[in-house]
Amino acid sequence: MAGSVRILQMTAPLTSADSRLAELRDALPDLRVSNHVTDRIAYARDLWPGGQIEKLAGKHAPEPPACVVWPKDSAQVVELVQWAKAKAGVGGDPVVLVPFGAGSGVCGGTMAGAGSVIVDLKEMDSVVRIEPHNNLVRAQSGIIGWHLEDRLNMEGLTLGHFPSSLMCSTLGGYLATRSAGQCSSLYGKIEDMATTMEVVTGTGEVLETGRDMGGGVGPSWTQLFIGSEGALGFITAATLKVHPAPAHRMMRGYGFGRVSAGCEAIRRLMQAGLRPAVVRLYDEFDTVMARSSAEKGSEADTLLDAISGRVKGSGAMPWLKRKALQMVLTRPDVTNRLIEELAPRISADGCLLVVGWEGDKRLTEVQARLGHDELMRSGGKDLGEEPGWHWFKNRYAVSYKQSKLFTSGAFVDTMEVAATWDRLMDLYEGVRKAIAPFAFVMAHFSHAYPEGCSIYFSFVGPATDPGQTRQQYDRLWRRGLTAATRAGGTISHHHGVGRSKAHFMTEEHGNSLRLLQTLKATFDPASILNPGVLGLS
Amino acid sequence: MSFDEYEKALELCTYCPKLCRHTCPVGNAERRESVIPQAKMAMANLVRKGQVELTPETASVFYHCNGCGLCGEYCEHDVDVTPALFAARAEAVNKGMDPPSMKQFTDRFYARNDSLLHELHHTIEERFFVEEAQVAYFPSCDTIEHSPRVLHDTLKVLESVGVDYVALHDGEYVCAGYPFWAAGLMSELSFLAKEIASKLSNYKKIICDCPACVWMMRFLYPQLGAPISAEVLHVVEFMDNYAPRIQVSSTVPEAFYHDPCYLGRWLGVFDAPRRLMGRAVREIHEFTWNRERGYCCGGGGLVADNLPDVSAKIAQRRLEEVMRTDVPMVVSACATCERNLSQESGNVEVVNLMTLLARQL
Secondary structure: OOOOOOEOOOOOOHHHHHHHHHHHHHHOOOOEEEOOHHHHHHOOEOOOHHHHHHHHOOOOOOOOOOEEEEOOOHHHHHHHHHHHHHHHHOOOOOOOEEEEOOOOOOOOOOEOOOOOEEEEOOOOOOEEEEEOOOOEEEEEOOOEHHHHHHHHHHOOEEOOOOOOOHHHOEHHHHHHHOOOOOOHHHHOOHHHHEEEEEEEEOOOOEEEOOOOOOOOOOOOHHHHHOOOOOOOEEEEEEEEEOEEOOOEEEEEEEEEOOHHHHHHHHHHHHHOOOOOOEEEEEOHHHHHHHHOOOOOOOHHHHHHHHHOOOOOOOOOOHHHHHHHHHHHHHOHHHHHHHHHHHHHHHOOOOEEEEEEEEEOHHHHHHHHHHHHHHHHHOOOEEEEOHHHHHHHHOOOHHHHHHHHHHHOOEEEEEEEEEEEHHHHHHHHHHHHHHHOOOOEEEEEEEEEOOOEEEEEEEEEEEOOOHHHHHHHHHHHHHHHHHHHHHOOOOOOOOOOOOOOOHHHHHHHHHHHHHHHHHHHHHHOOOOOEOOOHHHOO | OOHHHHHHHHHHHHOOOOOOHHHOHHHHHHOOHHHOHHHHHHHHHHHHOOOEOOOHHHHHHHHOOOOOOHHHHOOOOOOOHHHHHHHHHHHHHHOOOOOHHHOOHHHHHHHHHHHHHHHHHHHOOHHHOOOOOOEEEEOOHHHHHHOHHHHHHHHHHHHHOOOOOEEEOOOOOOOOOHHHHHHOOHHHHHHHHHHHHHHHOOOOEEEEOOHHHHHHHHHHHHHOOOOOOOEEEEHHHHHHOOHHHOOOOOOEEEEEEOOOOHHHHHOOOOHHHHHHHHOOEEEEEEOOOOHHHOOOOOOOOOHHHHOHHHHHHHHHHHHHHHHOOOOOEEEEOOHHHHHHHHOOOOOOEEEEHHHHHHHHO
């Protein structure tokens, strides 16, 4: 269809896409392609909250793609790249290819632009082979994470990769953004799992980056393409390490008076050589939110109840709660200070640390016992199994809060940074302080390593004035990431860089950024692959 | 409910990070982001708010839904996508913006009904159509068209357990109107519901072989002002009480059980079919996605009619797990499932539970 539908707030007229569609159909007749208006809206961008804020202002697809294509194999990706390269060579309207898995990214890594072609990789979603003897799986990159895990479970295996987006993200997305799952302390991040990948570069070349067996000699090309966010090539398949599905799982909660004491306990746990599957330490306020995450109902209620010392039964009407939430968020600096004062009274057990162990039964029991002893020596209060299993049962629930908060007139986002243990508290305090004037902020510490840990800040800000909200949101991120880099932290741990953090790539990479630019010129000489991500044009 | 009454659900889905996208049979089959539940609901919301024009093109995605309701099983907000999207279809119909494939739907519905009614009387002996009976068997359209044997098998199984007082409903309709609901033809549905309800209220008990018919009569008819005073049961629910009386002469070694969406998720009937199946099958295999989280066969929501290729892919996906085994049979309790799965099942036999029981008597 031509796509002549009227859409408010859309800057590019939808009919402009027709020529691109015709060109593609002419050049690549076997390639599935669409410029259906519903596709152009749905594929316009990922789930970057900056875009969600724009949705509140009615801007649902400010710059829709010209069309969407679904290559069925890497050969079609090669043809597509060759076509785009040829177009770039003759000048005129440049073609940009933007890879798309399931569009769950939160950093603007998948954003269409005028004239862009979205490359949806989900036609390539097969499990190519499972090798139980070698503990390996080969899968195409378009497979949804949940489906891959399901398939492995049928064979008694697990990938061990459980991001909270498991149901709405793809293997390719994990690899492109250096994703981490909830059990990363045991199974590692996605870069620890991949042994080799098939990549179609911007030159149209198909590379197998390594061998099934990890290690090898010379530089690791697999690691070079992991985290490349579609700027160097399309990841079309990967071989990954898998594990026997855990025969046994143990969960437990511990309380620590201050967040710093909890962090110190995790450091000792990890440096003792123990490998818990789950380690999550919530700061005072996030502890309240984490323990109430199973209660259905308004997140505004939870937030307000927590702020007001969990006084329930006020009988307030939902609209009143909504108004109250907006009022509270209007002065986030005051709210944050208030929470800091109230925090010890809000959570009687202090900061909650959830620890989980899994795997072989005997090994799990031994590790859990050693871990328990270590945590008790570190001053932890044993809260029993319930908080641990409560977290496990609700481990995917937190993401559902987003839509309730957005529809309550607030915006919500997360910032995941990391640092070595000696800098971790500075990072925590620095980022918290930087964000506090703009949004109500809480945090948890997860993805722990012997050398350091990641901090996951969640923040909620007012979104009553969409125009101003976006400005405030951008300021928040600038201040937050500036504070992170000043404290010696990273600008991301597992969400990637996308466009939202691109300006901070110099701080992150320093002189090494030149190497990335050189690689970009080598692998994508025509600049057709996802320009804008990683600070690359 | 009118389209606007789904405002809250549509808003929640608009800002949701696609947390049910892995469940959607249509989304998985098409690999198309605009037809996952979140995107369909967001599009409906844009139309509701007037931010996108309602046209046959924008309305088309509302029809890319099986109506299976699996997405709702993963929704923490208890959003019910099926009725919201069917209301969006009704909005498109009301504005004359339904897709071309839906034109003359009412004419086609009644032409099919009349043809199947004729077929029913041709297939079943007249002695089974008794006006004064207290328990009526309301056969469904898909059963008559695709699995007429199930009619005989159901009567045979009933007789075998001493239930000889069930009569076939001798009415003008062989469908409770699910296709009208799914097509967004609410005034047609309302008329049909009232017609059927007035006839069926003469009985004490109604048994149907179509789970969607049961759900419509039990839950949607009252909302349309057409309550049925008789108790409405799926044949499996009815037969459950008689399960111990079923005497089989032989059993089959193993088979998978496929939960029909409407019998399982919508009516909450999970154990009764398994108990009945257990009379004739020694080992019942479960799909990984089973019971409340059973995966659709691809037959619902008019997808099989409007998007046959998509429907076929959904059936293939459902059967993938069976194909990796040597299990030769899939059992279900819905003629629509039987039809849709059997088209893609290759050497695996897809059989209705009543047929299986009748065969093993």
